[in-house]
Amino acid sequence: MKSLKLPQRPPIALDKDGYLRNMSDWSPEVAELLAAEIPLNLSAAHWEVIDVLRAFYQAHGLSPATRPFVKLVARDLGAEKGRSIYLMKLFPGNPALIASKLAGLPRPSNCF
Numbered sequence: 001m002k003s004l005k006l007p008q009r010p011p012i013a014l015d016k017d018g019y020l021r022n023m024s025d026w027s028p029e030v031a032e033l034l035a036a037e038i039p040l041n042l043s044a045a046h047w048e049v050i051d052v053l054r055a056f057y058q059a060h061g062l063s064p065a066t067r068p069f070v071k072l073v074a075r076d077l078g079a080e081k082g083r084s085i086y087l088m089k090l091f092p093g094n095p096a097l098i099a100s101k102l103a104g105l106p107r108p109s110n111c112f
Contacts, residue, residue, distance in 0.1 A: 004033050019100075019107050026104025034102050045081075046090055046102070052076045053103040063108040069096040 002018060003011035012030060013021040018037070020026055031050065035042050042050075056072055057063060064072055066084075074082020081087075087095035096108050 063100040
């Protein structure tokens, strides 16, 4: 089992793909550690997307796959930020997967 080590805290359990096993373990510090493993330095632009994802999960109980993720960001942060190219620059590879991981959410069920 993978885990993250935080100073003065017990290790945080991760699943085989690096997602938190227990969502209540999430904190901004945990997100920073997860990002460092990618490697990715979180900026204000990353945090606003993470906040949108966390609010969506809290309201609906699911992590959006790629297309709904892009639409969600466009709805909440504006058309300029709700574009695949913008999100790919922030979260290289698969933005929906990476952003969900950093937000402490479960892996979107229909993302590969």
